[in-house]
Amino acid sequence: MARAATTADAFNAVAEPRRRQILDALAGGERPVNDLVRQLGLGQPQVSKHLRVLREVGVVDVRDHGRQRLYRLNGRALKPIHDWIQPFQRSWSERFDELDAVLEDLKKEEGHAHDD
Amino acid sequence: MPMTTSQSAKVTLPADDQILITREFDAPRHLVYKAWTTPELVGRWWTAKRGEATVMEIDLQVGGKWRYVMVADGGMEVGFHGEYREIVPNERIVSTEVFEGAPDAESVNLLTLTETDGRTRLEILVQHQSKEHRDMHINSGMEAGLQDALDLLEEVANSLR
Numbered sequence: 257m258a259r260a261a262t263t264a265d266a267f268n269a270v271a272e273p274r275r276r277q278i279l280d281a282l283a284g285g286e287r288p289v290n291d292l293v294r295q296l297g298l299g300q301p302q303v304s305k306h307l308r309v310l311r312e313v314g315v316v317d318v319r320d321h322g323r324q325r326l327y328r329l330n331g332r333a334l335k336p337i338h339d340w341i342q343p344f345q346r347s348w349s350e351r352f353d354e355l356d357a358v359l360e361d362l363k364k365e366e367g368h369a370h371d372d
Numbered sequence: 373m374p375m376t377t378s379q380s381a382k383v384t385l386p387a388d389d390q391i392l393i394t395r396e397f398d399a400p401r402h403l404v405y406k407a408w409t410t411p412e413l414v415g416r417w418w419t420a421k422r423g424e425a426t427v428m429e430i431d432l433q434v435g436g437k438w439r440y441v442m443v444a445d446g447g448m449e450v451g452f453h454g455e456y457r458e459i460v461p462n463e464r465i466v467s468t469e470v471f472e473g474a475p476d477a478e479s480v481n482l483l484t485l486t487e488t489d490g491r492t493r494l495e496i497l498v499q500h501q502s503k504e505h506r507d508m509h510i511n512s513g514m515e516a517g518l519q520d521a522l523d524l525l526e527e528v529a530n531s532l533r
Contacts, residue, residue, distance in 0.1 A: 271388055271503075341383050344391075344513025347420060348381035352395045354417035358407045359399040366403070 266333050267340075269313040274298065275306045282316065282329040289325065389506050391498040401487040404494060405462045408483070414440065427451070434459060438467065454478075469498075471512065477505035 270276055274296065281287060281295050289307065293300050307327060310316035314333040318325050381395045397404050407413045409432050415425035419442045426449075427441035439453035451472035457480070458466035465483040482497040500506040 273387065276386075341385070341510060341513075344510050345381055345383040347422075347513050348383065348393055348395075349379075350420035350422075351417055352381050352397075354420055355404075355407055356397065358413050358416050359397055359403055362403045362406060362413075363399055 266313050266315050266336055269309050269315055270334075270337065272306070272309075274302070275310055278303070278306055278310065279315065279329060282327060286326040286328040289327065292327070385506075385510075386497075388503040389500045391496075391500075391506060391509060393496040393498070395494050397492045397494060398490075399492060400490050401485040401492040402462045404485055404492045409465075418442070423450070432456060432459060454481075471509075474505075474508060477501070477508055479505070479509065 270279065277296055278292060281292055289300065289303055292303050292307075296303060307316060307318075311318060314330055316327055317330045318327050320326075379395070381393055384392045384394075386392050407417065409430060411428035411430050414430070415428045418428075418440055419425050423442040423444035425440070425442050427439055429437070429439045431437050434456055436456045437453065438456065439451065441449060441451040443449050453470055453472065454468040456465065456467045458464070463485055465481075467481050467483075468478055469481050470478045477500065479501075480499045482495075482499070484495040484497075486493045486495075498506075498509065500509065
């Protein structure tokens with residue numbers, strides 16, 4: 257079945273702000289759809305539609321639990337996004353490590369200033 | 373006492389055209405602010421040991437300009453500049469930023485410093501004009517990573533000669 261280009265991969269699926277809100281909510285643990293409806297203040301049809309898109313790209317999994325269907329985050333499907341951001345994050349991490357060293361020096365200077 | 377270990381910056385993408393960078397520092401915020409706004413001090417951390425800082429200009433006032441240039445270890449010159457739009461000492465700075473290699477992609481950066489128990493949480497929210505510009509900005513990190521890999525490859529290749 258042909259799928260709309262907007263839902264073709266995890267990048268596009270999480271580009272929608274409401275879907276990111278759903279992922280944020282699921283980051284706290286498994287939830288039934290009603291919880292998400294309440295938390296996001298959206299109609300159930302809209303939440304279900306977003307969940308379907310997220311499931312199609314594998315970012316969200318679902319399982320039956322009694323009468324409920326529980327949705328949960330599948331971190332592995334988000335890995336391409338993580339991998340994309342990683343080098344950018346690493347260059348900032350390296351900068352901040354150097355900044356730590358500068359701050360240690362400033363703290364020492366300030367400590368001496370108080371001693372005087 | 374727990375050992376101080378260096379921790380990773382956290383990067384998230386709150387919206388299509390935004391980047392959010394956060395990190396906590398074991399220092400009060402007036403020192404973080406000082407390290408962020410004093411040219412000699414910025415020169416010590418901004419290059420992340422990937423090159424040499426050659427220009428560090430900071431005119432810290434609303435409407436004042438800033439410009440940082442470094443010569444990367446590979447010899448390439450990388451420059452950034454912008455203008456200060458809002459300054460609340462020790463708390464927040466709103467400034468524009470342009471990577472001189474992509475002059476159309478100007479972002480507006482909001483720096484926020486929050487202090488709790490002598491520690492400082494730093495947040496930079498980068499607001500781009502479009503998703504394309506935001507993605508280009510993230511990709512620049514990838515290119516830096518790639519450059520590292522290529523440099524390493526060159527070293528390895530040279531060692532085999």
